[in-house]
Amino acid sequence: MHMPLITWRKEFETGVTDVDHEHRELVELINSLHDEIAAGAGRNRIHDFLGEVFARIAAHFALEESIMRKHRYDEYEAHKAEHEVLLDEIRDIMDRAESGSAEDYGSALSETVRDWFINHFKSKDARLHKNLGV
Numbered sequence: 001m002h003m004p005l006i007t008w009r010k011e012f013e014t015g016v017t018d019v020d021h022e023h024r025e026l027v028e029l030i031n032s033l034h035d036e037i038a039a040g041a042g043r044n045r046i047h048d049f050l051g052e053v054f055a056r057i058a059a060h061f062a063l064e065e066s067i068m069r070k071h072r073y074d075e076y077e078a079h080k081a082e083h084e085v086l087l088d089e090i091r092d093i094m095d096r097a098e099s100g101s102a103e104d105y106g107s108a109l110s111e112t113v114r115d116w117f118i119n120h121f122k123s124k125d126a127r128l129h130k131n132l133g134v
């Protein structure tokens with residue numbers, strides 16, 4: 001039995017209920033994808049799963065962006081720009097999944113989501129609550 005890719009930590013919590021709820025769902029989804037890759041799931045399965053991960057993350061970013069716009073959040077532009085970089089990275093992984101081996105996109109996925117949780121999640125998202133006034 002291997003470790004989950006991401007273990008939920010208290011410090012991930014932003015204090016914005018809807019955002020925290022989706023963050024937990026995304027952690028579970030990404031851990032499931034990681035499990036499937038580790039268990040040797042087929043290319044089509046992984047491709048479909050990556051598509052779902054992309055759609056769910058894109059929807060999550062849209063939620064955060066709408067909350068930020070609604071509250072005229074001071075760092076909206078920088079936060080949104082980082083979301084766009086992350087979506088580009090996932091698109092790159094999906095392109096690699098089309099052509100490469102499971103190992104290629106499995107490790108790329110791990111690196112990308114770790115970056116996401118360690119950098120974006122803790123810096124950009126953690127700042128939301130304090131500075132939104134919600």
Ligand SMILES: [Fe+2]
Pocket residue numbers: 019023060064121125
């Ligand atoms: Fe987020």
Ligand SMILES: [Fe+2]
Pocket residue numbers: 061064079083120124125
């Ligand atoms: Fe964010």
